[in-house]
Amino acid sequence: MKVEYRRATEEDIEGIIELCNECFDENTPLAYAKKVFEETKQDDDQIYLVGVIDGKIIAHTKITIIPTIFEEMNTYAILNHVCVKEEYRRHNIGTSMLDEVTKICEQKNCKTIKLWSKNFRIPAHTCYKKYGFKADDATFFAKEIEE
Numbered sequence: 816m817k818v819e820y821r822r823a824t825e826e827d828i829e830g831i832i833e834l835c836n837e838c839f840d841e842n843t844p845l846a847y848a849k850k851v852f853e854e855t856k857q858d859d860d861q862i863y864l865v866g867v868i869d870g871k872i873i874a875h876t877k878i879t880i881i882p883t884i885f886e887e888m889n890t891y892a893i894l895n896h897v898c899v900k901e902e903y904r905r906h907n908i909g910t911s912m913l914d915e916v917t918k919i920c921e922q923k924n925c926k927t928i929k930l931w932s933k934n935f936r937i938p939a940h941t942c943y944k945k946y947g948f949k950a951d952d953a954t955f956f957a958k959e960i961e962e
Contacts, residue, residue, distance in 0.1 A: 816868065816903070816906050816908070817868070818866045818867065818868055818873070818874065818908055818911060818912075819866070819867045819868075820864060820865070820866050820867075820874075820911075820912060820915040821864070821865060821867070822862060822863065822864060822865075823852075823863035823864065823865045823875075825849070825852065825853070825856070827863070827865050827872060828845065828848050828849050828852050829845055830865070830871070830872035831848070831863065831865065831872060831875050832845055832848045833872075834872055834873070834874075834875055834898060834900055835875065835896050835898060837900070837901070838896075838898035838899075838900075838901075839896070839898070859880075860879065860880035860881070860882075860923070861877070861878075861879055861880075862877070862878040862879075862880070862919060863875070863876075863877055863878075864876050864877075864878060864912070864915060864916065864919070866899070866908060866911075866912050868903070872900075873899060873900040873903045873908065874898065874899045874900070874903070874908050874909070874912050875896060875897075875898055876894050876895070876896060876897040876898070876912060876916060877894065877895050877896050878892050878893075878894055878916060878919060878920070879892065879893045879894075879895075880892050880920070880923045880925065881893065888926070888927075889924075889925075889926035889927075890923065890924050890925050890926060891925050891926055891927040891928070891929060892916075892919075892920045892923070892925045892927070892928045892929065893928075893929045893930070893931060894916060894928065894929070894930045894931065895930075895931045897909070897912070897913075897930065897932065897939065898939075899912070904938075909939070909942045910942065910945075910946060913942075913943075913946050916928065928948075929951075930943055930948055
């Protein structure tokens with residue numbers, strides 16, 4: 816299967832949202848996604864990567880590059896919404912997308928790639944571990960900010 820990987824454009828947002836809503840059981844409104852994409856598309860450190868077959872988005876991840884002033888931490892990347900359309904899974908598309916991510920992160924001089932993944936995504940965790948990701952001895956904390 817030949818997958819083309821590229822940075823997302825405005826025309827891709829609907830396909831990304833459909834895929835992520837399907838994979839993560841989310842309900843992100845298209846208008847919201849388009850607004851956020853428009854606000855961040857000029858930021859070269861926020862990369863929406865899509866995998867396309869026959870003009871259809873079948874894979875996606877968001878790469879956020881974070882430069883720091885700390886030598887040990889250096890510049891690193893965080894991935895989220897790593898997903899492959901269900902009928903395309905088990906064809907090494909997740910692995911080939913992580914290869915693309917790694918190339919991008921190397922070009923950005925990242926020292927580390929971190930991955931955020933929900934606990935229920937056990938098959939995805941298997942892919943990440945096979946690729947060389949290791950679970951940190953840290954816990955992801957979240958705090959809701961009330962409006």
